[in-house]
Amino acid sequence: MPSDLVVDYLTVEYQSNPMPLDVDRPRFGWQIVSAVRGVRQAAYELRVGTSPDPQKDADPVWTSGRVDSDSSIGIVYAGPDLAPRTRYYWTVRVWAGGDESSTWADPAWWETGLRLADWQARWIEPVQRPAQPEPSVREIIGTGADMLSGAARHDMLNPPQQMRKTFTARAGLTDARLYASAHGIYTAEINGARVGDLELAPETTAYPDFLMYQAYDVTDLIVAGDNAIGFIVADGWWAGRLGMFGTSVSYGDRLALIAQLELRYADGSLEVVATDGSFRSSTGAIRYADLLIGEKHDARLDQIGWTTADFDDISWTSVTVTDTALDKLRAQVGEPVRAVCELPCLATHPTSDQGQIVDFGQVIAGRIRVDFADLPAGTEVRIQHCSVLGPNGDYFDSINGRNNENTDVYIARGGRETFEPRLTYHPFRYVKITGHPGPVAPAAIHAVAISSDLVSDFTFHTSDHRIEQLHSSVLWTLRDNSVSIPTDNPDRERAGWTGDLAVTVATSALYFGINGFMTRYLANLRIEQFDDGTVPMVIPFFKGYRELTSDILHASSSPAWGDVAVIAPWEVYQAYGDQRLLEQSYESGRMFHEYARRTAAGTVTEADRADDDLAAIWRASTFLFGDWLAPSTTEIVDGFYNGFAGPGANELIPTLYYLHSTDILVDLARVLGRTEDETRYRDIAAQVRRGFRKAFIDSDGWLTADTQSSYVLALAFRAAPELDDRFADRLRALIEANNGLLDTGFLATAFLLPVLSEHGLNDLAYSILLTDRYPSWLYMLGHGATTIWEMWRGVEADGTPNRASYAQPGLSTVGLWLGRYAAGIRPLEPGYRRILIHPRPGTGLDWVDGRYRSVRGEITVRWERRDTDLLVAVRIPPNTTASVVLDGARLDEILLDGALLTGHRDVGAAAQDGDRVCVEIGSGAYDFRYPMHHLTSRDPGTGS
C-alpha cells in the first residue's frame, strides 16, 4: 500500500460542492494523488451522510461498501431518494493493491434544491411600463436602415425594478437559504449586504422551457429580530437588447421575480418568506441597465438603506401576484457566472476631448469598479468600453450592431462613492472616461472580469514567450466567451453560435472544466432543436436570430454549424467520460442526422441520381457559411467584412461535415450499444465516402476545390485515407505557394496544425505557428492582441483596426494543438483513462511544459533539447496508463532514470515503430532521455 496515497478533488456532477443540484442520481468523482509508479485503484468505498463528517456518521444515508473497481468518475449515487433542500456530505477512500486503504478524503458536499411542490413563492410583478420592443429585423430592413449600426434610444429603456419586504427571524436560527429566479436578471441583498457572489443570475437559457433558479446560503446575513430582503431585477436576456441587431423583448416585456427564503431553527421548525403580494416595489438609482447598451446610475436617486428593516417604503407600490406556472424552474445546472479576476489599471493617457483612456492590458468580458473621491453632486461621468484603440490612441468603436453602446454613466451623489455596474457587461481592454474633473487616479479603477466560473485546467510554458502569450490569449478568449453560454464574441453578438462551438469545444474542454457548462448548453440545444432535427444556428435561439434566419438568410442552419449536436457531446465525452450526457444527447444527434440526410438528398443533381453513392453526398447548393473568414475569401470594405465566400471554395464542406458527423455517430452508437444504428451509420459513412471520391476527386487524384481548407478537412475527416500522402503533399504545396502562410478560416484552422503534424509536416506546423507575417496568430499578437481576433485581419499592418470582434473563439483552436501536439497530451480512452503522450518537438521551440488536470488527475509533459538529446519528462496520475511516443528515438538508445529503457521493470511494452518508439507506462513520473534522430518525413529535418 503506497503510503502517500491521497484522495482529493472530490466532485459531484463534475463540480465542486454544487448547490442547488437537482439530479436524482448524482455522480461522484475523485482523483488519487500519488508519486508512486503504477498505482491503480483496486476498490473504493463511499459514504454519504447529512452530518459534516460522513465518515463518522452513525446513520449514514448511503454507503457503497467496498466496491472492487478502478472507476473514479461517474460513480452513481445508489442510496435512497434524496430529500429536497438538504445538504449531503460525502467522502471516499480507496484501495490500491494491498489490504490497507487510503485515509478518508476530506468531505465534500452537494445540496439539493426545491421540488416543484416545495415552492410556496409565487411570481410577482411590480407596476411597470412594459419593455419597449426594438424594431424587428424585418422592420429594420423595411425602413432601409442600416442593420448593423444604430444608436441606442435611451428613452425606450426602463429602469430596473427594486422589490423588498421585511420579515422577522426568531432566535435559534441554524440555517437560512434563499432560492430565487427572475424574468430578467437579478441581484439580492439582505439587511444591506449582498447575497452571494453570482453575476447575471438566472443567466440565459431557453427560458420558455428551462429557467434556472439559484440557491444561496444566507445564514450569516439574518439577524434575530427584524430583517429586510430586497431584489433588483433588470431587463437582462428576458426583455433587453440581444445579438447583432439589438432586438429586445425576446421572451417577455414585463420583469418579474420569484424568491423563497427559508429559515430553519434549532427546534426543527421551518419558516418561509416567499414572494407574494406583500412585497413592495419602486425604482431607484439605476435608470437603465441593458446587456448591450450599459448601465446608467444616478446616485442622487439611491434609495439608501432600502434593504434594511427600518427603511420607509410607504411611497413604494404594491406588486401583483401572477399565475405564471412554476414548472419550468430548474435548479442551476453547471457552474454559475462569477467575477473571476480583477485587473489593475496599467496605464492611462488623455484624449483630445478632455477624456482619459485607461488601459487594463487585457481584453475581458466584465465591468469596471471605480472609487470616486469627492465628485461634486450631479457630475456625470461616462465610461465607454472598447477592445482596440484607433491609430491615434483614441477610443475606437469596433463593434458592428445596433444598440451596442457599451457605455456606463454615473451621476454623482457627492462625496466618496464607488461605482460598479452589475446588471450589464462589456467587452474591453480600455475604457474612455469623460466628464470626470481631471483624471481618475489609476489606483482608483479596476477591471472585473466575469465568466462562468469554470476551473482552468491547462497551463502551458515554452521557450518562446510569444507562444506563452498566445496560450494566454486563447485562454482569455475562451473565458470571455464563456459567460453563461459559449458565445461567439463578447462584443457584437454574445450569442451561442453553434458553428463556433462545434470547432472550439475540444479546445475549451482542454482549457477549462466544461462538463457542467456543456450539460446546460446541450439541454438548451435539445429544447431549441426543431422537430425535424434542424439545429438552429444560434442557441438559445434569441428572437433577433429567429428573424435573421427566417428573413435574411432564409435558412436556419448551415453545414458545420448544426453538427455541434453530434460533435459537442462526443468531445465532452472524450474529455470527461460523461456517458450520461452522451445518452441524453443521442436522440438529438440522431435527429440532426435525419435532418442532414434529408437536406443532403435535396441537393442531389439529376446526374447524381443515377448513382447511389453520388446521391448520398451533400452538394453546396444549400445555405452555407463555409470556411468562414478564410483570408483569401474575406472581403473587407471600409473596415466591414463579408465572409460569404460562395460555394466554389466551399464546395466540399457540406459533404465533409456530413461525413464527419456520421463517423462520430458510428462511435456514439457503438459506445451506447446501439448496434443497429452503428451499422446503419457505418454504411452511410461508407457510401458518402464513395460519393465524395466520385464527386470531388478528379481523374488525376486531386480535390476539385484546390484550397488549403479542402485538403485540411479532407485529411482531418479521413475522406479518402488512401490518398492521404498525396493530399498532404498538395497541402504543403498550397501553403508554400502562399509564401508559407495559412489560408484557412474558422473550420479548417482548427485542423490545420494537427493535420500537418500528423502527416509528416510538423516543421511546417511550427513555421506557421511561429511566423508573425499576416495572416498568423503572432501577427495578431504583434498588433496588440491579448485575445484571439475574429478575423486574421482584425488590425491592418499600419495599425488601423477593422470593425470586427477582438475576442472570438473561432481561431483560438490553436490552443488545442499546443496541448495535443506541442505538449502531446490527448485522451486515448474517454476521461483520459488511457492517455496518448506524443510530444512533437519542432524547429523554433527549445522546450515545452504542458500541464493538464484531467478528471483523473494531473498529466504533465515537459520536453527539452539538451545538445543533440531530447529529455521528455512525463507524469500521469494514478488510475491511468499511457502510451508514450518518442519521435526520432531508437529503442536501444533511450534512458529512463539514467538507465537503459529496455528491460526496465517500471515500463510495459516498448517497441520501435519506424523512427519513433512507443512505450507503455502506468501512473507516476518518468524521465526519458535519448539522442533525437531526424524523422524520415516530408519535413526537411524535423528534430534537433
Ligand code: BGC
Ligand atoms: C458570428 C460567428 C458566426 C457567424 C456565422 C458571425 O456573426 O460572430 O461567429 O458563426 O456569424 O458565420
